[in-house]
Amino acid sequence: MEIFLTNTLTKKKERFKPLNPDRVGIYTCGLTVYNYAHIGNLRAYVFSDILKRMFLYNDYAVKHVMNITDVGHLTSDDDEGEDKLEAGARREGKSVWEIVDFYTDAFLKDMEALNIIRPDIVCRATEHIDDMIEMISRIEANGYTYIAGGNVYFDTSKIDDYGKLSGLKRNEESARSRVEADPYKKNPFDFVLWFTRYKYESHAMQWDSPWGRGFPGWHIECSAMSSKYLGERFDIHTGGIDHVPIHHTNEIAQSEAAFGHDWVNYWLHNEFLIIGNNEKMSKSLGNFIRLQSLVDQGYNPLDYRYYLLGAHYRKQLAFSIEAMDAARNAMKRVRAKINEMKANEPGKFDSTAFEKMNNDFRNAVNDDLNTPKALAVLWKVLDSDTLSNETKLSLTKEFDRVLGLDLLAEEPQEIPREVITMAEERLEARRARNWKKADTLREKIAEQGYEIMDKKDGYEIRRS
Numbered sequence: 296m297e298i299f300l301t302n303t304l305t306k307k308k309e310r311f312k313p314l315n316p317d318r319v320g321i322y323t324c325g326l327t328v329y330n331y332a333h334i335g336n337l338r339a340y341v342f343s344d345i346l347k348r349m350f351l352y353n354d355y356a357v358k359h360v361m362n363i364t365d366v367g368h369l370t371s372d373d374d375e376g377e378d379k380l381e382a383g384a385r386r387e388g389k390s391v392w393e394i395v396d397f398y399t400d401a402f403l404k405d406m407e408a409l410n411i412i413r414p415d416i417v418c419r420a421t422e423h424i425d426d427m428i429e430m431i432s433r434i435e436a437n438g439y440t441y442i443a444g445g446n447v448y449f450d451t452s453k454i455d456d457y458g459k460l461s462g463l464k465r466n467e468e469s470a471r472s473r474v475e476a477d478p479y480k481k482n483p484f485d486f487v488l489w490f491t492r493y494k495y496e497s498h499a500m501q502w503d504s505p506w507g508r509g510f511p512g513w514h515i516e517c518s519a520m521s522s523k524y525l526g527e528r529f530d531i532h533t534g535g536i537d538h539v540p541i542h543h544t545n546e547i548a549q550s551e552a553a554f555g556h557d558w559v560n561y562w563l564h565n566e567f568l569i570i571g572n573n574e575k576m577s578k579s580l581g582n583f584i585r586l587q588s589l590v591d592q593g594y595n596p597l598d599y600r601y602y603l604l605g606a607h608y609r610k611q612l613a614f615s616i617e618a619m620d621a622a623r624n625a626m627k628r629v630r631a632k633i634n635e636m637k638a639n640e641p642g643k644f645d646s647t648a649f650e651k652m653n654n655d656f657r658n659a660v661n662d663d664l665n666t667p668k669a670l671a672v673l674w675k676v677l678d679s680d681t682l683s684n685e686t687k688l689s690l691t692k693e694f695d696r697v698l699g700l701d702l703l704a705e706e707p708q709e710i711p712r713e714v715i716t717m718a719e720e721r722l723e724a725r726r727a728r729n730w731k732k733a734d735t736l737r738e739k740i741a742e743q744g745y746e747i748m749d750k751k752d753g754y755e756i757r758r759s
Contacts, residue, residue, distance in 0.1 A: 303562040322521040324534035328398040329383030333583030335568035361414040408596040444479035445492030514545040604666040642683025
């Protein structure tokens with residue numbers, strides 16, 4: 296079955312054609328690990344996970360690479376400000392290496408909580424400095440660099456189609472004003488490949504290079520690492536839409552300058568999660584919410600995943616507690632229906648109905664990852680009065696290969712504290728042979744929706 300994806304590079308939806316039959320290489324821009332990921336960041340990783348799962352669902356072999364940026368990303372994407380890792384270390388009174396380890400671990404735990412399949416390769420920038428130096432050397436040998444103020448710059452004037460990803464016009468004043476003045480730049484859109492001189496002289500992370508001791512620019516990291524693991528041309532590069540005008544534009548320019556040919560075939564970008572007065576969620580704006588914050592408010596991380604799947608990845612999504620409540624209630628309804636199906640007669644498996652509904656679902660996810668439509672197919676199955684429970688459960692299991700909501704897992708029962716307290720009181724009443732009190736407590740527990748079963752050494756509580 297054909298797969299269609301919206302390619303930012305061509306500005307249209309296209310039929311996917313892999314470089315190699317039945318195989319696909321995907322690179323995802325990972326987190327800059329100077330702080331916790333916020334739930335807006337995490338939308339990008341749920342999106343790339345759905346993309347990967349969709350290809351696996353279609354029987355592709357997938358090689359998925361994601362970087363961890365642990366050096367070189369300045370507080371402005373266009374080579375201005377302090378290194379974000381340095382800023383994080385100063386904020387918390389720790390070393391940059393401690394900051395990297397702590398927030399990388401936190402990020403990977405958030406991904407696990409959201410049931411995101413861990414990429415096949417998770418690569419740290421600081422472990423690939425030699426690869427970056429080698430790539431910069433190739434770009435230099437091909438005549439696309441110059442040295443000024445001690446730094447190695449990429450010369451964007453040598454690229455005729457610089458900005459083709461974003462549709463940037465270099466002669467537009469609004470575009471030129473995007474980049475702060477740098478006295479060493481020949482052109483306003485030039486960017487640093489390697490820093491040897493830097494306004495923050497005590498930069499902790501530095502390495503030897505042919506141009507002097509220093510550290511890489513942010514953009515070169517992704518080009519070097521993606522190409523190391525996926526080759527000098529690969530299928531898909533993903534990221535948030537905020538990467539289009541600068542980071543991904545610069546990645547394309549430097550990579551195609553190094554290799555002398557087209558680099559990535561499909562560029563896929565997810566839209567912002569917005570909050571408040573239509574602001575994107577951002578650490579710099581101070582309006583970000585962590586996944587743990589939702590957990591602390593009683594939400595399961597998979598409630599948030601369901602919430603994200605309810606909107607197309609290319610549409611802005613407005614965050615609200617009301618929307619989270621709706622997602623949580625929807626997940627409860629799904630699980631209740633699944634538990635009911637498991638508890639009742641399975642019935643006869645209907646292979647014809649299975650194929651039809653599975654094709655409906657496949658058509659949805661293969662059409663540019665239309666997850667809202669895919670969820671609608673799931674609900675159609677769950678609400679059906681004609682499909683057998685066996686057919687419904689089989690379809691739910693198949694759909695969840697893409698949705699990743701862990702729908703058939705046994706739901707852990709979280710017994711309310713007040714119910715446990717009553718159960719303990721009832722146990723003491725039974726030991727004291729106060730049967731009237733024990734019966735009264737059993738009734739009160741039942742009113743809370745739970746059943747208590749007496750055991751030789753205590754009791755067991757389960758939902759009634």
